[in-house]
Amino acid sequence: MANLLTYEVHDDVAVVTIDSPPVNALGFDVRQSIIKGFEKAAADADVQAIILACKGRTFFAGADIREFGAAPKSPLLPEVIALIESSPKLTIAALHGTPLGGGLETALACHYRVATADTRVGLPEVKLGLLPGAGGTQKLPRLVGIPAALEIITSGRQIKSAEALELGLVDKLCSGDDLIKDSIDFAKSLIAQDAPRLLVCERNEKTAEHKGKSDIYDAFREKNARRFRGFKSVENIIKSIQLSADLPYDQGLKRERELFTELQQSRDAAAQQYVFFSERETSKIPDIPKTTAVRTIDSVGIIGAGTMGGGIAMNFLNANIPVTLLEQKQDALEHGISVIKKNYQRSVNSGRMTEQALEARMALITPSLDYTDLSSVDLIIEAVFETMEIKKDVFRKIDAIAKPGCILASNTSYLDLNEIAEATKRPQDVIGLHFFSPANVMNLLEVVRGDKSDKDVINTGMRLAKTIGKTPVLSRVGWGFIANRVMKVRGYQTDNLILQGVNPEIIDKVIYDYGFAMGPIAMKDLVGLDVLGRDSTERTVESVLVSMDRLGQKKNGGYYDYDQNRQRTLSPVAIEVIQQVAAEKGIEAVAADEDEILARLLYPVINEGAKVLDEGIALRSCDIDIACIKGYNWPVYKGGPMFWANTIGLEKVLTKLREFEQRFGEAFTPSPYLVRLVEEGKEF
Ligand code: 3HC
Numbered sequence: 001m002a003n004l005l006t007y008e009v010h011d012d013v014a015v016v017t018i019d020s021p022p023v024n025a026l027g028f029d030v031r032q033s034i035i036k037g038f039e040k041a042a043a044d045a046d047v048q049a050i051i052l053a054c055k056g057r058t059f060f061a062g063a064d065i066r067e068f069g070a071a072p073k074s075p076l077l078p079e080v081i082a083l084i085e086s087s088p089k090l091t092i093a094a095l096h097g098t099p100l101g102g103g104l105e106t107a108l109a110c111h112y113r114v115a116t117a118d119t120r121v122g123l124p125e126v127k128l129g130l131l132p133g134a135g136g137t138q139k140l141p142r143l144v145g146i147p148a149a150l151e152i153i154t155s156g157r158q159i160k161s162a163e164a165l166e167l168g169l170v171d172k173l174c175s176g177d178d179l180i181k182d183s184i185d186f187a188k189s190l191i192a193q194d195a196p197r198l199l200v201c202e203r204n205e206k207t208a209e210h211k212g213k214s215d216i217y218d219a220f221r222e223k224n225a226r227r228f229r230g231f232k233s234v235e236n237i238i239k240s241i242q243l244s245a246d247l248p249y250d251q252g253l254k255r256e257r258e259l260f261t262e263l264q265q266s267r268d269a270a271a272q273q274y275v276f277f278s279e280r281e282t283s284k285i286p287d288i289p290k291t292t293a294v295r296t297i298d299s300v301g302i303i304g305a306g307t308m309g310g311g312i313a314m315n316f317l318n319a320n321i322p323v324t325l326l327e328q329k330q331d332a333l334e335h336g337i338s339v340i341k342k343n344y345q346r347s348v349n350s351g352r353m354t355e356q357a358l359e360a361r362m363a364l365i366t367p368s369l370d371y372t373d374l375s376s377v378d379l380i381i382e383a384v385f386e387t388m389e390i391k392k393d394v395f396r397k398i399d400a401i402a403k404p405g406c407i408l409a410s411n412t413s414y415l416d417l418n419e420i421a422e423a424t425k426r427p428q429d430v431i432g433l434h435f436f437s438p439a440n441v442m443n444l445l446e447v448v449r450g451d452k453s454d455k456d457v458i459n460t461g462m463r464l465a466k467t468i469g470k471t472p473v474l475s476r477v478g479w480g481f482i483a484n485r486v487m488k489v490r491g492y493q494t495d496n497l498i499l500q501g502v503n504p505e506i507i508d509k510v511i512y513d514y515g516f517a518m519g520p521i522a523m524k525d526l527v528g529l530d531v532l533g534r535d536s537t538e539r540t541v542e543s544v545l546v547s548m549d550r551l552g553q554k555k556n557g558g559y560y561d562y563d564q565n566r567q568r569t570l571s572p573v574a575i576e577v578i579q580q581v582a583a584e585k586g587i588e589a590v591a592a593d594e595d596e597i598l599a600r601l602l603y604p605v606i607n608e609g610a611k612v613l614d615e616g617i618a619l620r621s622c623d624i625d626i627a628c629i630k631g632y633n634w635p636v637y638k639g640g641p642m643f644w645a646n647t648i649g650l651e652k653v654l655t656k657l658r659e660f661e662q663r664f665g666e667a668f669t670p671s672p673y674l675v676r677l678v679e680e681g682k683e684f
């Protein structure tokens with residue numbers, strides 16, 4: 001075993017320091033090292049207090065997630081915690097970085113906690129489909145009370161040290177920049193005062209008022225029903241917190257472990273843990289190591305202040321990067337800027353932003369109608385109409401004025417980036433930066449690698465995503481790149497099902513029940529049928545509805561009618577239009593139950609994902625999963641289409657696709673890659 005432990009004694013204070021990069025996750029070796037350190041201190045007669053600390057960037061950031069699949073190996077975390085709690089000597093946790101999950105649970109086993117000013121603590125297990133399984137649900141409520149514990153543990157949010165101090169999660173903030181010195185001083189003052197050995201598990205003054213009562217939990221469930229829908233871990237968390245008020249600590253702890261184990265064995269938790277690692281994996285590109293050069297981006301130019309240009313600009317303003325926003329006409333420019341301001345104003349009105357912050361962000365915008373204003377920026381992002389000729393014209397113009405080394409990016413959704421790049425004399429500086437609508441909200445950034453894009457340009461794009469709080473996914477050039485391409489097939493199948501007489505409400509219900517926030521037809525009504533059918537010349541259900549001025553939620557209803565409260569009912573007019581169009585196209589009605597509807601809608605997404613992999617558009621299946629989760633809100637507890645396919649079994653998916661191919665044609669023809677995987681007994 002590598003030596004992770006440093007043991008030092010300062011007068012009567014022992015400092016047990018663990019060093020296990022990158023984040024001091026509480027794996028087997030770390031757990032053993034803590035025990036070794038505590039045993040040493042216990043045997044040291046001169047020692048009256050023990051400080052537990054970590055080297056590197058953080059105090060323990062939690063259990064080691066990589067160990068979750070393997071057989072548990074003693075000493076388990078609860079054993080370590082029990083040992084700390086049984087210490088007859090004073091114990092102090094010295095916190096820095098992000099003591100999360102099992103890390104915070106370990107800190108809560110100590111009598112006192114000291115933290116640096118920039119420490120952030122939390123119990124984020126919910127994000128991994130779990131609950132805090134080493135006493136967190138029993139201890140946190142004892143310190144902060146039931147209402148705060150419900151909010152903190154079900155959100156998994158990180159709490160800054162000032163708030164942690166207020167809540168009583170930490171006892172003292174470090175005054176300078178030497179945490180260990182401050183902790184030793186604090187320990188000595190505690191020894192001098194003969195301070196009590198405060199054990200969180202022995203307290204119950206904050207939970208007593210809720211003992212035997214269930215109203216607070218029911219009200220909490222009801223208030224957050226929409227947010228919690230589909231997340232099994234949340235229900236176990238609420239149950240476990242309730243036990244902290246209702247049961248003695250030891251019994252509560254035992255039940256907490258059972259509820260933790262139940263979740264740990266679930267498919268949802270496996271999916272969420274896969275997503276945790278995949279989110280990190282997508283930024284790794286095999287032939288572009290992290291050591292690749294990065295270009296500095298201190299200023300950005302954006303061309304087009306429409307729906308996307310405005311949203312893209314907000315990302316940079318939020319990161320304090322100045323933006324020159326260019327339009328063709330003054331009124332379009334003013335409109336674009338007014339929309340940005342309106343969006344910020346909404347945040348101010350709801351208390352999420354201050355008026356000063358709004359002013360500061362708006363002051364970072366330079367409006368412009370003149371390309372030469374972009375001659376000194378480090379990055380230019382084009383977000384004009386989706387027409388090749390217009391885009392080429394814009395790229396020719398920026399090629400003429402951009403400074404050497406400036407990165408030229410397109411936000412195109414479907415066009416050939418290589419062709420756009422060839423309109424310039426510097427295709428090596430051209431990439432795609434494909435944002436998802438609303439661009440200031442959705443977390444995905446597809447970084448599109450043109451055939452000639454330089455490696456440092458790609459690397460800069462990937463890093464830039466992080467700077468503006470997005471998850472980057474690399475895509476090669478191909479129609480629709482990754483997310484739009486694979487999700488588009490769900491749209492085609494939705495239209496087919498509608499024309500085959502399947503009730504649109506049932507289609508929406510199936511997708512909603514699967515875990516999406518909204519079904520595809522309700523979504524069409526929300527986006528606007530006129531927007532969706534903009535480029536189509538074919539007579540479709542949507543084109544007829546638009547010709548009747550039924551544009552969706554914004555005007556006269558669409559597929560659905562809407563009342564004043566936006567409650568929807570399927571429109572008889574829409575049903576008639578569907579029947580008419582189906583008759584014109586000679587499409588016969590088909591019966592399909594809910595399982596079949598789901599398979600017809602989502603198995604083609606898996607199949608398209610297989611094609612995207614086969615063509616090398618996406619590097620790995622996890623890139624497709626993250627693109628769908630971050631770009632289209634694919635339910636995170638399903639792990640994305642490719643992970644979900646593995647859980648169903650690829651053979652089963654393939655058999656179903658072949659059956660659909662027989663019945664409905666080539667839209668379901670299985671990808672040869674998928675066939676190969678099944679033949680070889682492999683998974684995505
Ligand atoms: N276990 C194993 N590996 C972990 C880990 C963990 N708990 N936390 C982070 N890592 C790994 C990451 O996978 C990454 O590995 P890589 O370099 O090979 O890709 C590396 O550590 C660095 O992580 P980040 O890139 O995320 O670094 P950041 O500095 O951006 O973020 C962090 C640090 C805030 C600690 C973030 O990694 C994080 O949120 N980690 C998860 C924390 C967590 O969920 N803890 C609870 C675990 S469950 C638990 O404790 C159960 C208990 O109740 C019983």
Ligand code: NAI
Binds near residue numbers: 328437
């Ligand atoms: P939009 O129509 O809302 O905005 C386009 C803007 O570009 C308009 O304000 C227009 O005046 C301006 N413009 C057009 N030609 C210009 C020129 N030559 N110089 C300067 N400005 C010019 O369109 P939207 O939706 O913002 O789309 C822009 C691009 O983003 C398109 O390529 C689109 O495919 C892509 N995109 C759109 C998404 C969406 O959901 N709307 C999502 C992701 C990408």
